[in-house]
Amino acid sequence: MNGAIRLHDLTLTHDRHPAVHHVSGSFAPGSLTGVVGPNGAGKSTLLRALAGLHPVASGRIEGAGPGQVALLPQGTTLDRSFPIACLDVVALGLWRSCGAFRPIGPANRARAEAALDAVGLRGFERRPVGSLSAGQFQRLLFARLMVQDAPILLLDEPFNAVDARTEADLLALVEAWHGAGRTVILVSHDLDLVRAHCPDTLLLARHVLAWGPTETVLHPGAMRRARLEAEAWTETAPPCRVAA
Amino acid sequence: MRRALAGCLALSIAGPPLGVFLVLRRMSLMSDVLQHGILPGLAIGAAFAGLSLWAMGLGGFVAGLLVALAAGALARATGGREDSQLAATYLVALALGVAIVSMTRAVDLTQLLFGSVLAVDDAALLLMAGVATVAVFGLAVIWRPLILESFDPEALRLAGGSGAAWHLGFLALVVLCVVGGFTALGTLMSVGLMMLPAIAARHWSRTLAGQVRASVALAILASVAGLLLSYDLDVPTGPAIVLTAGAIWLGSLAAGPQESLLRSWIRRPHLAG
Numbered sequence: 001m002n003g004a005i006r007l008h009d010l011t012l013t014h015d016r017h018p019a020v021h022h023v024s025g026s027f028a029p030g031s032l033t034g035v036v037g038p039n040g041a042g043k044s045t046l047l048r049a050l051a052g053l054h055p056v057a058s059g060r061i062e063g064a065g066p067g068q069v070a071l072l073p074q075g076t077t078l079d080r081s082f083p084i085a086c087l088d089v090v091a092l093g094l095w096r097s098c099g100a101f102r103p104i105g106p107a108n109r110a111r112a113e114a115a116l117d118a119v120g121l122r123g124f125e126r127r128p129v130g131s132l133s134a135g136q137f138q139r140l141l142f143a144r145l146m147v148q149d150a151p152i153l154l155l156d157e158p159f160n161a162v163d164a165r166t167e168a169d170l171l172a173l174v175e176a177w178h179g180a181g182r183t184v185i186l187v188s189h190d191l192d193l194v195r196a197h198c199p200d201t202l203l204l205a206r207h208v209l210a211w212g213p214t215e216t217v218l219h220p221g222a223m224r225r226a227r228l229e230a231e232a233w234t235e236t237a238p239p240c241r242v243a244a
Numbered sequence: 245m246r247r248a249l250a251g252c253l254a255l256s257i258a259g260p261p262l263g264v265f266l267v268l269r270r271m272s273l274m275s276d277v278l279q280h281g282i283l284p285g286l287a288i289g290a291a292f293a294g295l296s297l298w299a300m301g302l303g304g305f306v307a308g309l310l311v312a313l314a315a316g317a318l319a320r321a322t323g324g325r326e327d328s329q330l331a332a333t334y335l336v337a338l339a340l341g342v343a344i345v346s347m348t349r350a351v352d353l354t355q356l357l358f359g360s361v362l363a364v365d366d367a368a369l370l371l372m373a374g375v376a377t378v379a380v381f382g383l384a385v386i387w388r389p390l391i392l393e394s395f396d397p398e399a400l401r402l403a404g405g406s407g408a409a410w411h412l413g414f415l416a417l418v419v420l421c422v423v424g425g426f427t428a429l430g431t432l433m434s435v436g437l438m439m440l441p442a443i444a445a446r447h448w449s450r451t452l453a454g455q456v457r458a459s460v461a462l463a464i465l466a467s468v469a470g471l472l473l474s475y476d477l478d479v480p481t482g483p484a485i486v487l488t489a490g491a492i493w494l495g496s497l498a499a500g501p502q503e504s505l506l507r508s509w510i511r512r513p514h515l516a517g
Contacts, residue, residue: 092396
């Protein structure tokens with residue numbers, strides 16, 4: 001299971017304004033990296049680009065090929081009134097092994113049930129998603145992530161709006177994935193959580209302010225500088241001249 | 245009459261499940277666009293080949309697909325203000341269709357727009373049955389990707405699936421069903437048999453499969469009752485069936501087992517857990 005990602009002078013834009021600006025570096029296979037930075041630092045955009053959902057303006061991404069990456073998007077936009085049962089949502093994560101037409105089969109069904117069990121939703125198989133609380137829904141999405149079985153997992157603020165118990169349970173899953181050798185990239189605003197659980201940290205403010213072992217990256221001055229740099233935005237900014 | 249009944253029953257099985265997905269995808273307006281969009285195609289088909297069912301059907305199908313594609317492209321190009329573009333598209337299509345029909349005088353406009361039992365000959369019945377068969381099997385084939393694409397389109401893109409292909413396949417089935425219904429129900433009304441039972445089905449079940457089953461059952465009821473009404477009161481079949489389906493929708497909204505007005509008016513004690 002390879003899970004290395006290398007960024008080469010990567011720039012991502014929204015309407016030509018840079019959201020991630022000339023970023024180079026790499027996520028080692030099997031690493032657990034916290035991505036921190038103020039709002040507008042480009043964290044979500046970076047994850048979406050790694051997942052192939054945001055176009056690359058310049059530079060390139062290596063290693064995050066199709067089928068390698070599973071993404072848990074931020075504050076999910078899914079339609080929670082959709083009449084679908086929990087087990088079916090988890091089973092949709094089997095797309096890569098079952099595709100559009102192949103039968104799901106007893107083995108995969110057992111995997112989906114085991115995943116529900118692992119996130120603490122045993123007995124929820126037939127429950128409609130509309131009846132779940134925000135925390136239970138997040139657990140459900142983690143179950144779907146589990147059956148996707150991807151070597152690289154991208155989590156965008158997965159613990160927003162969940163209670164302490166849910167956060168602890170889901171963090172245990174993240175650490176289990178890390179222990180199993182998967183590459184995990186975790187975007188979070190909770191610096192204490194990143195300090196406690198992520199061996200590596202990327203401090204992003206459109207460009208890389210610091211990237212390395214967490215204890216050397218997260219010091220008090222760093223976040224203040226990050227906020228100032230991430231808020232720079234000029235309507236009439238000229239084209240960027242940084243040599244590639 | 246018997247042919248019309250058989251044909252409408254076939255469409256009652258095929259159309260409403262597609263309508264359930266249109267409702268879930270918040271694309272109810274799209275069905276309006278498609279039904280108006282096929283009119284110029286039918287008219288052009290009639291202008292070239294006279295009252296040939298197959299020429300008109302093919303013309304309608306092609307026109308419906310073109311309108312669906314154009315509406316989708318317009319919506320993307322204008323950054324999501326889809327409803328106004330769709331409304332503009334179908335107003336133009338309706339006017340164009342009526343203009344072509346009037347110019348060529350190949351078909352009776354009232355019959356084309358609102359349907360007639362007498363228009364259902366053997367060829368029309370074959371068309372309706374064929375369309376229903378393709379639509380039922382087609383929906384069965386795209387069932388899983390369509391659910392994923394409706395519930396979580398990003399997950400489908402992430403897994404390397406092409407959402408646009410499934411979306412287009414789905415729209416093609418919808419167009420097919422609308423075209424299939426034009427002889428008996430008329431182009432303006434054939435969407436009614438697809439959408440009204442689907443909307444009413446929300447009040448009968450909370451699961452997708454349950455809503456699909458409920459929509460088919462309600463559509464069959466509307467077809468039978470509507471055809472009888474049409475025969476007895478001498479009104480065009482399209483409006484008769486759609487009015488019946490409308491009554492079923494109102495009844496479901498008022499007193500169906502799920503999310504109905506009756507449910508919200510009657511105060512029942514809350515549950516223990």
